[in-house]
Amino acid sequence: MFRLPRFLTIVNFARNLSKMSTPPKRSTPSRIGTHNGTFHCDEVVACFMLQQLPEYENAEIFRSRDDKVLRETCDIIVDVGGEYDHEKKWYDHHQKPFQETLHSLHPEVSKDFDIRLSSAGLVYSHYGERVIQRILEKEHQKQLSARNLQLAFVQIYRNFISELDAIDNGVPMFEGGEPRYKISTHISARIGRLNPSWQEKDVDIEQRFKQAIEVAGKELVQNVLEVCCSWLAARDYVREALENAKSVYPSGEILLLSTFCPWKAHLADLEKEYNIEGVPKLVIFNDGQSWRVAGVPVTPSSFLGRKFLPSAWRGLRDDELSEKAGIKELVFVHHSGFIGGAKTREAALAMAKKSIEWPEEAE
Incomplete structure (x- = not known):
């Protein structure tokens, strides 16, 4: 009977032992790992x-x-x-040193x-721009410029991801007068409710986890599309108005939106970007029916304006207003003076110019 030399037997044994102790290299699909048990919105969204990225789009989620x-x-x-180790693709945030x-x-x-992320x-910080581009490719076969992609990345964090970070880390919304973040989706609570309640028995929690991914994913996609297809377009229109402001009125205090x-x-x-804070008044x-002249608020959510329409015009309408202002085709001025209306672009422009030149009034 033929026998292998003793040293070859030892070598083969060592090789077999190595195979037993080292998990075999896996072929596709790839695998995303996260914790099992109760799931939370942050890892669901992560x-x-x-899964939006090519390298993980067919990945199994292993909990x-x-x-x-x-x-x-x-x-x-x-x-x-x-x-947390980006090189190894480990993204945990629970350890004390993580800040x-x-x-x-x-x-x-x-x-x-x-x-704190x-x-x-954490996943958004490293892959967010690619995720945004992939969602746009899938939904609209669209790509963003480098500048708009960075703007979208920041705005989607502000609108959506920061809420998840703050809630998961127990960050108080208020520390002083201004909120540190906004709750715009309540998605964390909705995802939380998909976990089995204490009264539910024999629930397939893995199926619930898949349902949570669908719910959270739909929310993220809607946010990406709103920012990239609507929010960015609005920013471009305002940027254009700001850059052309001095052709409307020499001081740049009047903006005309196309x-x-x-x-x-x-x-x-944009005022901060162009270093002209407080200049536009x-x-x-055009609101679709008539032209409007609106005061720029002190802050985006404020009811106080940098410039009000003249008190002599407030509360007046139509012919009475036109006669008082000396401008034809005016429609109204709100009783507080923060907005007025006109039938034509020319009348609205005349209303704005005359308001800018009106002597300062005590409000």
Whole structure:
């Protein structure tokens, strides 16, 4: 009977032992690891975002708290494992030394983004721009310019992700007068309710987790589309009005919007960008039926304006107003003076110019 030499037998045994102790390399699909048990909105959104990327779009989501198994069998791990290491693709935020914020990972964005990141914010910080582009490609076959992509990245964090970070980390909304973040979706509470209640028995929690990903994913996609297809377009219109302001009125205090859009928050941001804070006083736009002249508010949510329409015009309408102002085709001025209306662009422009030149009044 033929026998292998003893040293070859030992070598083969060693090789077999190595195969037993080292998990085999897996082929596609890839695997996303997160914790099992009760799920939370941050890892649900993190998993959805990763599944938008080509390398994880067919990935299995493996839920466990066994760190050894997760690290040996998963391509990327979120919200579990006790470690943050971008090179290894480990994204946990629960360990005490972890204090990363959007600003710390992206120093180019505002220092105001100082909320400690959850797994959603951590994944978004590293992959958010790619996720945004992929969602736009899938939904509208659209790509953003580098500038608009960065704007969208920041705005989606402000609108959506920061809320998840703050709630998951127990950050108080108010510390002083201004809120540190806004709750615009209540998605964390809705995802939380998909977990089985204490009275539910024999519930397939993995199926509930899949349902949570669908709910949270739909919310994120809607937010991306709103920001990238509507919010950015509005910003472009306001930017155009701001850049052309001195052709409307030499001081730049009157803005003429070529198309009506939500403009107050955009104007506040763009004034800082152009270093002209407080200069614009009135904005002219067409609301679809007539022209409007609106005072720029002190802050986007304020009812106080930088400039009011003259008190002598307030509360008047139509012919009476036109006669008092000496401008034909006026429609109304609100009794508080924060807005007025006209039938034509020319009449609205005359109303705005005359208001700017009106002597200062005590309000």
